[in-house]
Amino acid sequence: xxxxxxxxxxxxxxxxxxxxxxxxxxxxxxxxxxxxxxxxxxxxxxxxxxxxxxxxxxxxxxxxxxxxxxxxxxxxxxxxxxxxxxxxxxxxxxxxxxxxxxxxxxxxxxxxxxxxxxxxxxx
Amino acid sequence: xxxxxxxxxxxxxxxxxxxxxxxxxxxxxxxxxxxxxxxxxxxxxxxxxxxxxxxxxxxxxxxxxxxxxxxxxxxxxxxxxxxxxxxxxxxxxxxxxxxxxxxxxxxxxxxxxxxxxxxxxxxxxxxxxxxxxxxxxxxxxxxxxxxxxxxxxxxxxxxxxxxxxxxxxxxxxxxxxxxxxxxxxxxxxxxxxxxxxxxxxxxxxxxxxxxxxxxxxx
Numbered sequence: 613x614x615x616x617x618x619x620x621x622x623x624x625x626x627x628x629x630x631x632x633x634x635x636x637x638x639x640x641x642x643x644x645x646x647x648x649x650x651x652x653x654x655x656x657x658x659x660x661x662x663x664x665x666x667x668x669x670x671x672x673x674x675x676x677x678x679x680x681x682x683x684x685x686x687x688x689x690x691x692x693x694x695x696x697x698x699x700x701x702x703x704x705x706x707x708x709x710x711x712x713x714x715x716x717x718x719x720x721x722x723x724x725x726x727x728x729x730x731x732x733x734x735x
Numbered sequence: 736x737x738x739x740x741x742x743x744x745x746x747x748x749x750x751x752x753x754x755x756x757x758x759x760x761x762x763x764x765x766x767x768x769x770x771x772x773x774x775x776x777x778x779x780x781x782x783x784x785x786x787x788x789x790x791x792x793x794x795x796x797x798x799x800x801x802x803x804x805x806x807x808x809x810x811x812x813x814x815x816x817x818x819x820x821x822x823x824x825x826x827x828x829x830x831x832x833x834x835x836x837x838x839x840x841x842x843x844x845x846x847x848x849x850x851x852x853x854x855x856x857x858x859x860x861x862x863x864x865x866x867x868x869x870x871x872x873x874x875x876x877x878x879x880x881x882x883x884x885x886x887x888x889x890x891x892x893x894x895x896x897x898x899x900x901x902x903x904x905x906x907x908x909x910x911x912x913x914x915x916x917x918x919x920x921x922x923x924x925x926x927x928x929x930x931x932x933x934x935x936x937x938x939x940x941x942x943x944x945x946x947x948x949x950x951x952x953x
Contacts, residue, residue, distance in 0.1 A: 614858070617826070617828075618745055618746070621745050621748065621749075624748075625741065625743055625745070643745070648887075649888075650858055697884065698920055699921055699922065700920070700923070707919075708923075709923075717862070718743065719745060720740070721741055722738070722739040723737075723738055723739075725736060
């Protein structure tokens with residue numbers, strides 16, 4: 613269950629990125645999780661809701677974009693999505709592969725539900 | 736709605752500390768291996784066999800990570816090897832800051848090889864860089880030949896695979912060739928050793944690799 617410590621790292625970065633006044637407005641935290649990152653999106657989502665529930669950011673939730681494992685063959689240049697963890701080129705069977713995506717574990721952006729905007733919209 | 740763009744790595748804090756650890760190790764010429772496996776695969780036994788074989792030829796130190804107890808560090812200390820025990824109190828992996836803090840209790844000038852024995856867990860330690868030169872994943876034949884397929888992340892992120900307890904192959908359902916094929920499918924660059932800590936088979940080959948410090952490129 614290292615998802616809990618990863619959720620804590622996310623919360624820490626969010627706190628550094630918004631002002632204290634903005635904290636209750638945090639609605640979405642957009643993150644990118646690669647297939648090879650070893651992180652289970654559902655567990656991470658669960659852990660994040662649990663740790664924000666007692667804070668001023670209790671409305672915050674994760675929007676998780678999952679990234680497939682994509683490789684490029686250094687021998688024939690073929691670019692392909694790695695299925696079933698089979699790390700060889702489906703074109704030439706080469707095993708010298710460059711990993712293009714799949715290890716991501718990044719915070720992309722934070723979406724705020726601003727009160728001032730709400731007023732402007734007549735909400 | 737307004738958007739604040741961040742674009743930061745979630746584990747950047749750990750990665751930064753790991754990079755500092757790596758710099759420290761490289762400045763002092765210390766070769767660092769991070770041992771990962773499921774509980775009971777034989778990490779500590781491999782370390783013991785390594786001390787027996789190389790104890791006088793290398794200046795080895797160990798950082799032991801366990802959820803509870805200092806049983807492993809006592810085993811290591813009985814060989815006269817400097818050891819620091821980290822008890823994670825429930826946490827399932829070691830982080831770079833634990834290693835940084837543990838180094839304060841070791842004299843780095845008197846070490847040329849450092850073994851970090853991670854918490855027994857084939858999932859969580861894979862995300863956390865500690866500043867090591869390479870991860871060594873240990874799997875024992877009693878765990879079955881499908882382990883690499885079930886825990887691909889760890890096998891992908893490791894440079895060396897040690898298959899332990901090969902003396903038990905006649906008694907368990909484990910096809911060594913298939914285990915190796917499964918591991919190489921996930922990581923074709925893996926350097927593989929077949930060993931038995933009970934009979935000592937394969938230990939000289941492992942120790943000879945250790946003396947050369949040749950890490951395969953993933």
